[in-house]
Amino acid sequence: MSTQKTGTALVTGATAGLGAAYAEELAARGHDLLLVARDQARLESSAAGLAQRFGVEVSALSADLATPKGMRSVEDRLAADSSIDMLVNNAGSALFGPLSAADPDRLEWLVTFNLTSVTRLAAAAAKAFAGRGSGTIVNVSSALALNILPVGAVYSGTKAYVIAFTQALAQEFAGSGVRVQVVVPGALETAIWDGSGIELDQLPKEAVMAPHDAARAALAGLDAGELVTIPSLPEYARWEEYEKARQGLIPGLSLTRPAERYAR
Template identity: 80%
Template sequence: MSTTTTGTALITGATAGLGAAYAEELAARGHDIILVARDEARLEKAAAGLAERSGRKVSTLSADLATAEGIASVEERLAGDASIGTLVNNAGMALLGPLSKADPDRLEGLITLNLTSFTRIAAAAAKAFTGRGAGTIVNISSALALNILPVGAAYSGTKAYVLAFTQGLAQEFADSAVRVQVVLPGALETALWNGSGIELDQLPKEMVMSPQDAARAGLAGLEAGELVTIPSLPEYGQWEAYDQARQAMRPNLSLSRPAARYSR
């Protein structure tokens, strides 16, 4: 699939890191861009720079996606702007550390941004793109959806949700012109780590990818028709084997009687 003829791309969490990298790559492929983030001054600066570099139309939407008002403003833009053909659902936060020591308010913030905001924005795009007959939804998950760590119960849980959500959404749109993809990057060189509980400089350099490389890989996976893109995975067959093993269990996941090993 080409990503150069699908109109405007709306990108959340777009002024830095992976969101900014997606904005650069999509603008280079011919998209106009809507940048969504909280800080209006940073938004305007990012938009001016991207417009100058790319020659594309770049607009902004200042929205705090941890609030109902911020979420609603993005929903309204997706519903009302018929030029939007691509959503990069990227905004999120990380919170790493033992759950027994977590700040409940920060946990709630993680859930609001990574689950509630993510879901409502994806649902708004799904509705809008269904009405327009086409569109692309790119959901950003994490390799920690698969690589569960003892310090990542809540964060991994939210990112596993993004993976399962996208797989279900793909089934919903299987016979339509609406495309969905989920991207599972590993550690990226971004500010996401700041205040997360683990600092970027604690990670081995060979584990950390640039956001630019991750965005290019994500878009290459989209163009190749992948539903699930894992930027650093050398052999895609490993993911396919994992998914096939999961699907092989499906006939036995809901039966009228317990498995024999549970009988006494």
């Protein structure tokens, strides 16, 4: 049981997978918790179990973050509850398959869940935390933001957005006391694969990480001050090289004339 008390961490998608692992790891660190997910019964069961095991206060908020009503209910809580000093924007889903054969309504649902809800909750947290000069926003992306698959156009697009969005947010809050992090896990052993178009047993075992290992690594990265944490990347210098190369493109991205190779 933790002996150090901290503020309240709001974790979305908190009853399963990475969200449940985050909730447990944060409770062990002494954080009170506000768990957000759709299933009220599972929320209450998770809340009771964590409170008993770790001696922290745990509350539950049932919300479907793929709907405006669900998003607003969490936004309102972020605005009203000054005890919340951390948002873990974890909730999301996956759909894989050829874009030409996709159901547009399902794609819209995925974009709303993975992108719109992340944006709106981060904006609500940003407003609350900026007023206090403290707080932490963690947005969960995916390695498929970088490892593009032909069947993952929309999923990869939403997760690439999360990285760029968080990098911009970090610039906005530089020196303010508000911490920002984006976590970029690879394949995790969770139910996100069920019915997604790619099943977990199709993936090589050596490419799949346990959610608790990913959550611990992500929190260690946060402790170390990393803006971008990739739990399985053996050498962080590889990400730094990638970022340096991206930054090197910037001087040529906006000029008065086209490049010579396009001259006619």
